[in-house]
Amino acid sequence: MNVETITTPGGIDLAFDRIVGGDTGTVILVGGAFSYRKFPKMVELAQKLADEYGLTIVNYDRRGRGDSTDSPGVYDVENEIDDLAALVEAVGGKAAIFGWSSGAGLALLAAASRRIPGITKVVAFEPPFITNHENFVPPADxxxxxxxxxxxxxxxxxxxxxxxxxxxxxxxxxxxxxxxxxxxxxxxxxxxxxxxxxxMGPYMRGETLRPDDWASVEVPTLVISGGKSGALLRTAARAIADVLPNARHEEVTKLSHNPNIELLAPVSGEFLVGAERFAA
Known part of the structure; x- marks a missing residue:
């Protein structure tokens, strides 16, 4: 597999691998904190979705990771949405987005921005929203x-x-x-x-998610949580699914935030290819 690269309008070089499985659609994988395109579970998920669901998977290094360049000292979610917009355009103009952890937060914010009309679906695996003070809230500084x-x-x-x-x-x-x-x-x-x-910082303050912030996420969205994950992540998944206008929530027994790909891939792949149980 040869690494591909694009340069975004903002001057960031993004590196990605493209795994062609068939003609059922294109999916961009968006990793979370400390993740990168060669992270073993990202590679395993990409290959499984391609092999078993006929999807073309684009597994990329977000800015500042792996072989992609960075913008040191400049940290703004809008820039990462711009990166994702450039990547969608580069791989054909239409793609579903699968996000893991903070990558799920990015996928949802990208869809909410309405700046990427080519987003067709979103899978959000355990975005780490913190919607109450029952478990943990990061420090203000x-x-x-x-x-x-x-x-x-x-x-x-x-x-x-x-x-x-x-x-x-x-x-x-x-x-x-x-x-x-x-x-x-x-x-x-x-x-x-x-x-x-x-x-994620603005959404980890222990405050209830506001439906108005997410009303523009109109594409079909699947929010996944794991039955073995902590209460914070399971609560977060239910909370964001409740405020999205076109979403459903699936909790997968025995799945955790460090996921068994054999459990994560089937529910994700079935949703992405429009399996019958997701048709309603």
């Missing part, structure tokens, strides 16, 4: 602290800080990640967490 760490290239600190303070992971878990094989990838993508926060 998170953006300032995060930007300071990134500017100083304190990557290990960024990983630990973002995991504990933006994602709500136990601090011990964040600390022991440096002992795992994933640590190198976490350090490489750490600066891009500022983009994730630009997307």
């Amino acid at each position: 998170l953006a300032a602290t995060l930007h300071e760490m990134i500017a100083a290239d304190r990557r290990a600190d960024v990983v630990r800080y973002y995991m504990a303070n933006a994602m709500g992971m136990p601090r011990l878990f964040a600390a022991i990640m440096r002992l795992t094989p994933f640590w190198k990838g976490l350090l490489a993508t750490a600066p891009a967490t500022a983009h994730d926060w630009a997307i």
Whole structure:
């Protein structure tokens, strides 16, 4: 597989892999915090959707990850929507969007922007909205602290800080990640967490989601949560599905935020190809 690249009107080089499975449609995969196109589960999901559902999958590096370039110090969700618009245009002008975690937030905001008329469907897997104060709410100064760490290239600190303070992971878990094989990838993508926060920060304050903010997401949307995920993510999935005008929510038993692709792919693929159970 040869990597493809485009340069967006904003001057960002985006790298992506295209996996051609058939003629049932094109789907762009949008990863979340610390994710990139070579992340093993993104690769596995791409291949499975192509092989089993005849979809053409575009798996790209968001800005600041993998082989894509970045805009250091400039963190604005509108820029990532522009990136996605350029990518949709480059792969044929029409595509469904599958987003995971903050990537799901980006997919929904892109659809809400109405700046990408080529979006045909959205699959949002566990967007991490925080709609109450029952579990965890990030600190109010998170953006300032995060930007300071990134500017100083304190990557290990960024990983630990973002995991504990933006994602709500136990601090011990964040600390022991440096002992795992994933640590190198976490350090490489750490600066891009500022983009994730630009997307999700306004919706992680413990406030109820407002229907007016999402009324323009008119494309068919599937919100997926896992039965093994924490209460925060399961609540978030129900909350966003409730305010979207054309959405349904599916909770998959035994699925978690670190998903088993054998469980995630079928519900996603069936929705994307218009299987009968999603026709109503």
